[in-house]
Amino acid sequence: MLNDPETAMFRELIDPNFPNLIDLAKQCPLVMVNSNDLYDIPRPTLAKIVNIGGVGIQAQDVKPLSTEFQRIVDDAEGIVVFSFGSVAPSDRMPMSWKMAFIDAFKRFPKYHFFWRYVGADLKGQFL
Structure with a gap:
């Protein structure tokens, strides 16, 4: 059958x-x-x-980074993009968790971390 x-x-x-x-x-x-x-x-x-996402995708209309972001990328040994997406919004985490992530990021000064974060309670914690 x-x-x-x-x-x-x-x-x-x-x-x-x-x-x-x-x-x-x-x-x-x-x-x-x-x-x-x-x-x-x-x-x-x-x-x-x-x-293996992206197989067969060809980059089209690739635009250069802004001067500010290009400088950040050039000054770093590596870049880390950190996000929980919409599944677990970071702004709803307890402050102790947020500070734990920030403290962990600070342990790697040669790397620049981009954290997708919606909220204003962490102002002054980042460069």
Whole structure:
């Protein structure tokens, strides 16, 4: 019984003896998915699934950084973008947690941290 339309398509277009895709997936030791886990919704996954988001994307209309941001990037040994996104807004964290993150960032003075933060309660904590 064949209830898999993708397998049916492969058998029609490529080879009538093409193996069932569901059976192939069960035997596969690694699955590469064209999805970016940073932008995708959080969900359980398996260790054999590797997100390789951006495959096939070509940069278009790339604009240079502003002078201010370019200076920040040039002056750093590395850049870290830190965000919990909309799932866990940082401004709703207890102040002790926020200060713990800031203290951790300060331990790496050669790196510049960009924290997506909505709120005004941390003014004066950053450069």
